[in-house]
Amino acid sequence: MNRDQKKEQKYLDASTRQLIWWRYKKHALAMIGLWFIGLLYFSAAFCEFLAPYSQDRRHFDSIYSCPSKIRIFDQEGRLRRPFVYGMALDVDEETQQICYKEVTEQRHAIRLFVTGDAYEFWSLWRSKLHLFGVDSPGKIFLFGTDRMGRDMFSRCLYGSRISLSIGMLGVFLSLVLGLILGGISGYRGGWADTLIQRVIEIIRCFPSIPLWMGLAAAMPPHWHALKVYFVITIILSLVGWTDLARVVRGKLIALREEDFVLAARFVGAGHARIIFRHLIPSFTSHIIVTVTLAIPSMVLAETALSFLGIGLKSPITSLGVLLKEAQNVTTIALYPWLLIPVLFVIVTVLSFNFVGDGLRDAVDPYSR
Amino acid sequence: MLSYIIRRLLIMIPTLVAISIISFTIIQLPPGDFLTTYVAERNARGETVDPTEVESLRQRFGLDQPMYIQYLRWAWNFLHGDLGHSFEWNRPVSSLIAERIPLTIVISFSTLLFTWLVSVPIGIYSAVRQYSWVDYLLTFIGFIGLATPSFLFALVLLWFSYAYLGMSIGGLFSPEYLEAPWSWAKILDLLQHLWIPVIIVGTAHTAKFIRIIRGNLLDELKKPYVTAARAKGLSEARLILKYPVRVAINPLVSTIGWTLPELISGIAITAVVLNLPTSGPLLLSALRSQDMQLAGGFIMLLSFLTVIGTLISDILLAWVDPRIRFGAREGV
Numbered sequence: 001m002n003r004d005q006k007k008e009q010k011y012l013d014a015s016t017r018q019l020i021w022w023r024y025k026k027h028a029l030a031m032i033g034l035w036f037i038g039l040l041y042f043s044a045a046f047c048e049f050l051a052p053y054s055q056d057r058r059h060f061d062s063i064y065s066c067p068s069k070i071r072i073f074d075q076e077g078r079l080r081r082p083f084v085y086g087m088a089l090d091v092d093e094e095t096q097q098i099c100y101k102e103v104t105e106q107r108h109a110i111r112l113f114v115t116g117d118a119y120e121f122w123s124l125w126r127s128k129l130h131l132f133g134v135d136s137p138g139k140i141f142l143f144g145t146d147r148m149g150r151d152m153f154s155r156c157l158y159g160s161r162i163s164l165s166i167g168m169l170g171v172f173l174s175l176v177l178g179l180i181l182g183g184i185s186g187y188r189g190g191w192a193d194t195l196i197q198r199v200i201e202i203i204r205c206f207p208s209i210p211l212w213m214g215l216a217a218a219m220p221p222h223w224h225a226l227k228v229y230f231v232i233t234i235i236l237s238l239v240g241w242t243d244l245a246r247v248v249r250g251k252l253i254a255l256r257e258e259d260f261v262l263a264a265r266f267v268g269a270g271h272a273r274i275i276f277r278h279l280i281p282s283f284t285s286h287i288i289v290t291v292t293l294a295i296p297s298m299v300l301a302e303t304a305l306s307f308l309g310i311g312l313k314s315p316i317t318s319l320g321v322l323l324k325e326a327q328n329v330t331t332i333a334l335y336p337w338l339l340i341p342v343l344f345v346i347v348t349v350l351s352f353n354f355v356g357d358g359l360r361d362a363v364d365p366y367s368r
Numbered sequence: 369m370l371s372y373i374i375r376r377l378l379i380m381i382p383t384l385v386a387i388s389i390i391s392f393t394i395i396q397l398p399p400g401d402f403l404t405t406y407v408a409e410r411n412a413r414g415e416t417v418d419p420t421e422v423e424s425l426r427q428r429f430g431l432d433q434p435m436y437i438q439y440l441r442w443a444w445n446f447l448h449g450d451l452g453h454s455f456e457w458n459r460p461v462s463s464l465i466a467e468r469i470p471l472t473i474v475i476s477f478s479t480l481l482f483t484w485l486v487s488v489p490i491g492i493y494s495a496v497r498q499y500s501w502v503d504y505l506l507t508f509i510g511f512i513g514l515a516t517p518s519f520l521f522a523l524v525l526l527w528f529s530y531a532y533l534g535m536s537i538g539g540l541f542s543p544e545y546l547e548a549p550w551s552w553a554k555i556l557d558l559l560q561h562l563w564i565p566v567i568i569v570g571t572a573h574t575a576k577f578i579r580i581i582r583g584n585l586l587d588e589l590k591k592p593y594v595t596a597a598r599a600k601g602l603s604e605a606r607l608i609l610k611y612p613v614r615v616a617i618n619p620l621v622s623t624i625g626w627t628l629p630e631l632i633s634g635i636a637i638t639a640v641v642l643n644l645p646t647s648g649p650l651l652l653s654a655l656r657s658q659d660m661q662l663a664g665g666f667i668m669l670l671s672f673l674t675v676i677g678t679l680i681s682d683i684l685l686a687w688v689d690p691r692i693r694f695g696a697r698e699g700v
Contacts, residue, residue, distance in 0.1 A: 218397030
């Protein structure tokens, strides 16, 4: 066999999953998106370890400190291991604003695997180990600090944990709702279909943000933060399931007349078995695409609600809660690093969109 | 055509009823009613509230009656243009809403127009020159527009204009026109401020439309009639614009239904950031102070507008595409 034939044979032998993966790999942006999503979820999962400080640790001497500059050359121009300078409070003569100045006499080397703030890792064990830190009394604020002197880098990591998990949880809930209701609607047809379709249409008539605002504002203010978190997730998925239900319904209508469904019915399979064992597996890939594209809108919705002050509230830190600090122009103009959480939101949303796009092109490996 | 419109109007009625029930439920969701808030506020000011006064107020507003009677009363008043009373502002809700809704509509339609004007040429170009570097560039910019939520975009723009241009871009009117009656000068002033929210809200949808038009046009360009037209020697510009583009831009009309709620959502939150005198900020403050009569009125009216917008888009679509008038319309 020559090379072309081998390639041809490999293509013919490949499983559907492999074909999808090959096609997906060709999509450069989708691969980049996949890497970023991996990175984001990794950092969200291990944020206690990756963040140099705990999310609530206040550095009273460094309020609104600007991002630390990491240097490798000292004053004399000699190459050193990466370090940061100590910061001293200073008043800008022109604007009379408090700012921080680097003190070149104090060099604090950046070290890996240092002990710092204690944390409980996934509520499993206690540890003080952090990926990186600087020699005390130095401090490292990669993204600066906020009005309480809390490290923005650490808070961004903790915040993306909450925001990303809301995306996952919310999509999971709407997936369950969408599968059940879309399944009934598409498989049963008749009055159940009409009823569910009408409900979907009505839900889609509402401008989502005002509706979310209304539902979120109805939560009593004294609720525990965790309860608010779950209720917000439920509110988001109450609107989000409609897209999934439509996909499921459309696919079921197209597939329910196929011969393999008839065959399954003849051998006495029940409706639930036909739906979950035979029909749904045949369009899992489409569901995955829809889910991938639904996660970013959940993340955005949470960010929007928390930003407006009717979603999550501190002590829970999400990206939206972080951005709430950056609500007015003067704050942004003086402390632009408070906008950094925006980058996390944008990267998350972009990555999911790229991955969803790549998947959509790849799920049908026999086309073209 | 007439029977189609009548059928659509009849379908609208249950939808509107359902929307009103949901809006009413939202009004009722917070614990207590507006009288409890009212009493609490007066107590906080150090005034004592006579229980008999509360009771008479309760009777006057019908709060002692069962929920469905209250709903029917509310819906009946709504039909007569009485949306209740805002306790925060101590004014009828309808007058508060009347101030804000027109500007929301103006921004929505300008945004819709903007997205169409931008996305159609770009969509056509990137479909005809598929995989050219311009196509990649436009797709990438479109993606960024899609990924940046409008309020974040507004924030960044605020910061940029403040830090580098030294001006503040909030609001819809210059200070001197804020209280002035409507005149040509005021309208011009409005137009000068309008483009900022329009661009901010519009970018996300422009990206979406570019993708829809590009995808549709790519499908159309592969069809035999295009080859036939080309074989007949039609010029390329005429060939593309006259036939495939007309089919490809169909979704512009058919998606008004779900674009409108998204636009209104986007405007609501952008308006909070940019401090625009539209419905968003007022709704937010109503929700924060639990002024639920006002909030419910807003949610209800915004949804009503959406339903009417959808109706118009359906009629337009039936007018543009005769297949819809007769056949069943399967999910757009």
